[in-house]
Amino acid sequence: MPEQPPYLRVADLLRRRIADREWTPGDRLPSRAQLAQECGGVGENVIRRAQELLISQGLLEGRAGSGTYVAEPRERLRVVRSQCREERGEPPFRADMSVLGKHGTWESSTEAKVPAPAPVAARLGIPEGDLCVRTAYEFLADGKPVQISTSWEPYSLTRGTLVVLPEGGPHAGKGVVGRMAAIGITVTHAVEQPEPGHATAEEATLLGVQRGALVTRIQRTYYSDDGRPVETADIVVPAGLCEIVYEVPVSP
Template sequence: MTFGEQPAYLRVASDLRQKIVNGSLPPHTRLPSQARIREEYGVSDTVALEARKVLMAEGLVEGRSGSGTYVRERAVPRRVSRSGDRPPCGSSPFRQEQAEEGARGTWESSSEQEPASAEVAERLGIDEGARVMRTRYLYRDSGDPMMLSTSWEPLDITGRTPVMLPEEGPLGGCGVVDRMAAVDIVVDNVLEQVAARPGLAEELLALGGVPGHVVLVVERTFYASGRAVETADVVVPADRYRLAYHLPVR
């Protein structure tokens, strides 16, 4: 293959994608059948099938049992703001995972103690198997699921203190910085690493996505004098939300 050439299935997918983007194939329109694609583009059944798989993986089309493949309604991405500013305790239902102004956000959470996995232990700088408090969140935007978050805190820091449970007690819902300050730990920086990957089946089920959809994952860790005091994975659907960072210029 010379530079610039594309496999046949990608050329077919590209042409169909363009028709979806420019409105020639509007939302809810049935995608041409495999036989129609084969005839129109002069390709094999295998190429036609692979082209349809590409569009499905990109979230542009969806299969309907017993009916065919249809163009999906394209969501207009909304913004999820990420900021180093600390809002007043209890002022925002999303705190660090705060949606854009005007969003009506709610969330559900549950906390449970567990032994740290190898990955979590490495991120927190603790021994594998050490006890941590895991808290899972499901955030909703105007009632629709929009974001998942799972956090882990070492219980050798918060265990048997009033802030052991992130969403309960006198500082429940106040965020990591204020809760840690209550046990004389000063959080002084946070690291966020952003990556994209296909969503896990359970993530897409919770977020209302379909298999193959891509999610953005923010791996966030709070530090106090170099020691990790909380780490979390924040997951948002890439086709519906964009991450916007507001950072001070020093």
């Protein structure tokens, strides 16, 4: 078998020392130079990579200008992806957080008439550059960020209606299914494609995690009863803060 990369070996050593309670939550780790000596004389760059890995896994946390610390245990929230969520009337995220005893809210920013980039246009089945309504969301549980997403809807679908702005007007905050129903469009299903990834600098800032932290990226597209895509979104969920569970309905 190929030899384990040095930074993975060091990460295992640090993980073991934390498990043995040599360091406990809130403790500051020794300097990289000292750890490099303690770990067999490896380079400080190896220590840095090992620490970054453990930070992305939620075991350590970096504090600017202060050092690296053992992270306090954080509860991972259970995020349910389910068709049934759309049928309960209440916004799905708020309903999920309510089950966990938390207050779910979100902040949003909408831009109308944004040209669709090629990947988004392909998912919506429209020509590249067609105008869309783009909305950026930051979802919060008890005021702390747990998920972000960017939603795209064809402007030609909702222009001139009361639902053209997802978070404005009488149907604000009702979600895609409820808003589309208000203009006579029946949404029947969604397709989701989850993939693992690492947080960009911007995503890390919004989510309050370390740059490069493990995340799950979900491409979601809603379809109407005639097969037309009516909305697509890019959702980012930090792996260290949330566990994703899919609920699949079964016909009797």
